[in-house]
Amino acid sequence: MNDIYLARTTHSPEVDFRFSENTLTLTGEAYPENANEFFHPLLIALESYLKFVDSRDIEFNFRLTYFNSAATKMIYSMFELLNESACTSNRVILNWYFDEEDDTILEFGDGIHDDFTALDYRPVAVDLAMV
């Protein structure tokens, strides 16, 4: 399983999926022209990786500061896959970084927590403007 690294652009996030270390990180902003096209390969890779690992601690670092409506759905699907895995074979820690002033990101994270209860959801307040 190859790791995935995509550099950040003005409208797409930095993707650092280190499957070899069971650490997956998304950083930046996500409003690509076509959210399906951008996220679909990531979902496919994530799905294959999750089939392949067992009894691991997987860490997902969510550091997005903005995502548009189409990206929102794709991100939701990503957590759906991770939740299924957490229900059956792995432990998934979700570090949810949010700006203390940004209620939108925190509310979305809390919604993920409500819908996907097998994820070990850990909200972390930070000053993302400084990152």
Next chain:
Amino acid sequence: MQLDLFSVFRNTADFNGVLFYYNGSLSQNVIATMGDALKQRLDSQDTAGPKARRLFSSFIEMVQNALHYSPDAPDSTGEKVGAVAVGKRDDKYYIVCGNLVEQQHVERIRQKIEPLRNMTMDEIKKAYREQLRNEHHSDQDSVSKGAGLGFLTLARDASEPIEYSLTPVDGHESELAYFYLKATV
């Protein structure tokens, strides 16, 4: 344009609190560049935090909507065009966006926006959560290219009901309509 007319145009924009105006070809690059310019403009006005983020979010939803759903401009070769203005009145910001839509989609757009105008913020957030969980969106709405969350996101980020108008384009009444959308943050 004569310089005195340009001066009137500028003064009218200033008087209406317009911070930013664009009219022309839309592409993802143009959108990303405008988004950056908007962020810088808000920074220079010391508008930061949740309000700046909600404004940026609404701006992106509206212009990407125009890019994804407007038909090619008449007499063009595949060009998408739109107009967008961001302004400030008192302590609120507004975004107005105008683009062409196909006449056959007018009722669909109306049916999506109209209910949102009468919902409370709690109802909007509930509808948003429900749509996020909806796994049948692409079967239910074959025109949509996204997740059916666009107008809900706009309504969620706004502090007043979304305003809109849909009017037929002269000479193209049966095919095209102008779609104007306004969000206040």
